[in-house]
Structure formats: structure tokens, C-alpha cells
Amino acid sequence: MTTTTFLRAGLALALALPAAAFAADVPQSFTATYQVLKDGGPLGEATVTLKPAGNGQFEYSNQTKGTSGLAAMLGANVAETSHFTWSGQVPQAVSYHYQMDAAVKSKTRDLTVQGGTVQVQDNKKSFSYAAVPGMVERNTLPLALGLALRAGQQxxxxxxxxxxxxxxQRFTVSGKEKVTVPAGSFDAIRVDRTDADRGFNAWYVPAKFPVPVKLAQKDGGDLTMELVKFEGR
Known part of the structure; x- marks a missing residue:
């Protein structure tokens, strides 16, 4: 049994894991399909995919399509694509692309890690700041949380x-709850964000899935994702 640092740069999160498990126990490819709800009503569908991208990198994408209500009328679609490398069990960011298209407007954001610097292009605005080892981004955050929970973190x-x-960002396991989604009924672990009042809640079954079976986000609207189907390893 060895102690392996899960995150560095002053963040006190450590795991006590067998070395072989730490090195090998990460997903290689999967596809997860979700239904997306807004204020409890149907809004669209999302497909989350992980696959190898070559040169030691992986691609993690989230394609969301508006299929109901105003989202369907406006032809609203959101595509998020991340590239990362595994740093232990952390999907360490290499790049991130966000594209939102609708009849009334569109929005893009690109994030690239170059050496020790993060470069961000948000529509016409540019930002630059120092990168941190073990850093993830908004798209891969739910995957990173799922793997931490599977390792037994509270x-x-x-x-x-x-x-x-x-x-x-800090997250805490608040207990176990029975959750019913289109993929089935599960005894899930509930996780809440605790460093800010952002209304982020997620329910995981880490022994079965590396991604949440349900995710609720109130920042920018009362949106919920519920798992429909999971395929992969």
C-alpha cells in the first residue's frame, strides 16, 4: 500500500491506494446518453463520449441538442469537446472547446494549456493565467468527480x-439517496459543491459508472441531466 498524491499544488487531497489500481483503473472509452430537463420539463438530449485521441491523449465530448420547447424552436445545440491526459486518475486538461449555436445567437470559448499557461478565447475576449498541475475544466469535472468517488473519497x-x-472547487458526499432515471433505479451517492453557492448536485453509482446518473445545475437555469443509457468500459 502506497500513498499517491491525487492533486498537487497545495490542494490537500490524497489517496491511499494500491499502486497497480491507481495506474490502471481509469476508463478508456464509453458513451453515455442523457435526457436534459429544464425546470422539470423536457428540453433536449445529451451524448457524452470518451475515446482515445492518440499521442497519449483522450477526447471527452458532450453534444447537447434541443429537442423540445423553445430550445427546439430556436435550433439550440451545444457542443463541448475536451482533450486531456491521465495524470493518475485525474483527466488533466490539454484543451477545451465550447460552441453554442441557436437561431438568435452563437457563442464560443476555447481554452488551451501551453506549457505553464492557460490561454482562453471567449468570443472576442482573451484571457491568460497560470496553469496548475492536475487541473481539469468544466466539461471533464463530472468525470474527475466520479473517479474520486470510486476511489472512496468523501x-x-x-x-x-x-x-x-x-x-x-470543493465537493462533499452528503449521503446516499434512491434515484430513479430512465436508465433504472439506483442507490446513489449524492455530491454537493461546498465552496460556493452554485446549486451543483450530482448523484453517482461509482461502482457501475464513472459519470453521474443524475446531475442538477441551477447556475444559469434549473437544468437536470438524467442517464438514459451507458455503453463502454
């Missing part, structure tokens, strides 16, 4: 690259 701290800085 308190999780993650450096997350956002628009203008790295946020040290």
Missing part, C-alpha cells in the same frame, strides 16, 4: 480552469 478538491482563473 471530500474532493479540484483545480478547475474557468474563463479568467483557476478555481479551487
Amino acid at each position: 471530500q474532493v478538491a479540484l483545480p478547475v480552469a474557468v474563463k479568467q482563473a483557476v478555481e479551487n
Whole structure:
């Protein structure tokens, strides 16, 4: 049994794991399909995919399509694509692309890690700040949380690259809850964000899935994702 640092740069999150398990126990490829709800009503569908991208990198994408209500009328679609490398069990950020298209407007954001610097292009605005080892970004955050929970963590701290800085986001397991989603009924672990009042809640079954079976986000609207199907390893 050895102690392996899960996150560095002053974040006190450590694991006590067998070395072989730490090195090998990461997903290689999967596809997860979700239904997306807004204020409890149907809004669209999302497909989350992980696959190898070559040169030691992986691609993690989230494609969300508006299929109901105003989202369907406006043809609203959101695509998020991340490239990362595994740093232990952390999907360490290499790049992130966000594209939102609708009839009334569009929005893009690109984030690239170059050496020790994060470069962000948010529509016409540019930002630059120092990178942090073990850093993830908004798209890969749920995957990083799922792997920390599978390792038995009750308190999780993650450096997350956002628009203008790295946020040290903290999450706490608040208990177990019965959750019913289209994929089935599960005894899930509930996780809440604790460093800020952002209304982030997620429910995981880490022994079965590396991603949440349900995720609720109130920042920018009362949105919920519920797992429909999971395929992969």
C-alpha cells in the first residue's frame, strides 16, 4: 500500500491506494446518453463520449441538442469537446472547446494549456493565467468527480480552469439517496459543491459508472441531466 498524491499544488487531497489500481483503473472509452430537463420539463438530449485521441491523449465530448420547447424552436445545440491526459486518475486538461449555436445567437470559448499557461478565447475576449498541475475544466469535472468517488473519497478538491482563473472547487458526499432515471433505479451517492453557492448536485453509482446518473445545475437555469443509457468500459 502506497500513498499517491491525487492533486498537487497545495490542494490537500490524497489517496491511499494500491499502486497497480491507481495506474490502471481509469476508463478508456464509453458513451453515455442523457435526457436534459429544464425546470422539470423536457428540453433536449445529451451524448457524452470518451475515446482515445492518440499521442497519449483522450477526447471527452458532450453534444447537447434541443429537442423540445423553445430550445427546439430556436435550433439550440451545444457542443463541448475536451482533450486531456491521465495524470493518475485525474483527466488533466490539454484543451477545451465550447460552441453554442441557436437561431438568435452563437457563442464560443476555447481554452488551451501551453506549457505553464492557460490561454482562453471567449468570443472576442482573451484571457491568460497560470496553469496548475492536475487541473481539469468544466466539461471533464463530472468525470474527475466520479473517479474520486470510486476511489472512496468523501471530500474532493479540484483545480478547475474557468474563463479568467483557476478555481479551487470543493465537493462533499452528503449521503446516499434512491434515484430513479430512465436508465433504472439506483442507490446513489449524492455530491454537493461546498465552496460556493452554485446549486451543483450530482448523484453517482461509482461502482457501475464513472459519470453521474443524475446531475442538477441551477447556475444559469434549473437544468437536470438524467442517464438514459451507458455503453463502454
